[in-house]
Amino acid sequence: MEQKNAWETYDENKMKEVFSFSDSYKEFISKCKSERECIDETIRIAKANGYQNLDDVIKEKQILKAGDKVYANNMGKTIALFLIGEEPMENGMKILGAHVDSPRLDIKQNPLYEDQELAMLETHYYGGIKKYQWVTMPLALHGIVVKKDGTKIHIEIGENENDPVVGISDLLVHLASDQLTKSGSKVIEGEDLNILVGSIPLTGDSKEKAKATILKLLKDQYDVEEEDFLSAEIEAVPAGKARDYGLDRSMIIGYGQDDRVCAYTSLVAMMEMKKSNRTCVCLLVDKEEVGSIGATGMQSKFFENCVAEVMNCTKDYSEIKVRRALKNSKMLSSDVSAAFDPNYASVMEKKNSAYFGHGIVFNKYTGSRGKSGCNDANAEYLGELRNIMEKEHVIFQTAELGKVDQGGGGTIAYILAQYNMEVIDCGVAVQNMHAPWEVVSKADVFETKCGYVAFLKHA
Incomplete structure (x- = not known):
């Protein structure tokens, strides 16, 4: 027909x-x-x-x-x-x-850690996704943090053009000979969807100085402390607005x-x-x-x-x-x-x-x-x-x-x-x-x- x-x-x-x-x-x-x-x-x-x-x-x-x-x-x-x-x-x-x-990436309840002077957030993917699609793209953070007294703090980082964005790295192709032999479902593993959020060390006695910098930023800008992640719902999503798609503007990508x-x-x-x-x-x-x-x-x-x-x-x-x-x-x-x-x-x-x-x-x-x-x-x-x-x-x-x-x-x-x-x-x-x-x-x-x-x- x-x-x-x-x-x-x-x-x-x-x-x-x-x-x-x-x-x-x-x-x-x-x-x-x-x-x-x-x-x-x-x-x-x-x-x-x-x-x-x-x-x-x-x-x-x-x-x-x-x-x-x-x-x-x-x-x-x-x-x-x-x-x-x-x-x-x-x-x-x-x-x-x-x-x-x-579908999205949820920030885990105890997510923030440091590895080789890089501050990272652990995630747990939500819904059916191809995990490899989520690497090497700018991500924004959306959600709420609920403090012990019930105060709700709204989080939105990465949507304003002056905001920083975060993201997940991928292995450079020059060293990816083993990775490229894996099936699509295994190229990127769920536990490797860790988001890079910072790298400047905080001056002082802290052992994890890059992590300490992120914690200080969260405290100064949002009054959020590390334990507040326990009662938070923060999602990592693609940063940026929906746009016209196609030279004739007949479609929408978002x-x-x-x-x-x-x-x-x-x-x-x-x-x-x-x-x-x-x-x-x-x-x-x-x-x-x-x-x-x-x-x-x-x-x-x-x-x-x-x-x-x-x-x-x-x-x-x-x-x-x-x-x-x-x-x-x-x-x-x-x-x-x-x-x-x-x-x-x-x-x-x-x-x-x-x-x-x-x-x-x-x-x-x-x-x-x-x-x-x-x-x-x-x-x-x-x-x-x-x-x-x-x-x-x-x-x-x-x-x-x-x-x-x-x-x-x-x-x-x-x-x-x-x-x-x-x-x-x-x-x-x-x-x-x-x-x-x-x-x-x-x-x-x-x-x-x-x-x-x-x-x-x-x-």
Whole structure:
């Protein structure tokens, strides 16, 4: 089947709209390089659009009615936004669910050491990465330090053009004959992803003088001491802003586009909704890259509890109504798909691949090989979504994640499907997925936002 290229359908005004939207998206992912930063910015945007904190609504015993907007913040890493619909929530919700965590290097709890007069930080990589991609590139440090008295200190080093950056060295090619015989997974070992942070010795009696210099800088600039690393969450991520990619500026290169491209488009779609027949939800979660586990992952009870709290605030709560609300819901698991890459065509099946410029991607199923671990959406649901996309003139495509026996992947879709609701994966096609710098098409980002709006309007 021939699929449309979105660029060929745009007139001059639409092109301007696409590029303008892309600029706002680039600003978001340049600013939000950790899950905490994503949630902070989401709350800022939500408040500017009239959303209230659900905790305040509960405390003040407000009664929620159609058109009201609330958000629930879970530990600063997960958020659920609700636009209350005109129908009872037990009739079901329309849910956009994405994740805001991305592959990265986490600084260990006891990270700082000195070796041959060089100050180093030890890391533990997070999510599925090719470790060799993270060496010899400028890295920034983002995160928080929580002191014993509960004081939070925000860390961001390496994003301002006047900031220093840090990084991980690689072996010079002149001495790499043994290294180059190793497999890709062993070229760089996880325990060798140590970040060089300083080399000036501190004058005085300290035995580890380069380390002492770094500790003095941290104390002077941030009031952080070495033991404070024990209660810190600091991430090393690629330094620098997202940028236009390609001589025609048709693409965007940036860090963390899996899955913040779908988080941003879901959030913007939600902000465009002023009213709805059924309650609309935007759910942005943490820990997807490591199995959606923990208190801030999709497998926690956070979302289910939020639904119960919101229904209680509408004065229409019962346990069975919560169950019905979840069962009767429809969801787009807003997550990225693999874009066809001519350099690696051998792992893709061309008729069932996602292509740059062909719009929002629907993945009926993910999983690996024999659909292991997949969510497989019903044909009836796909038929409904096709009708919605065509009604709103949204350019869309369908795809699988590579050849059947090549590998695969998963999302949060199967977790929500356990409530017996209709769920399908759909989002933006990405090249370089899980690399420090990922690439997307501006047309696909725009069409994905339009697709999410169409879903919230008509599902």
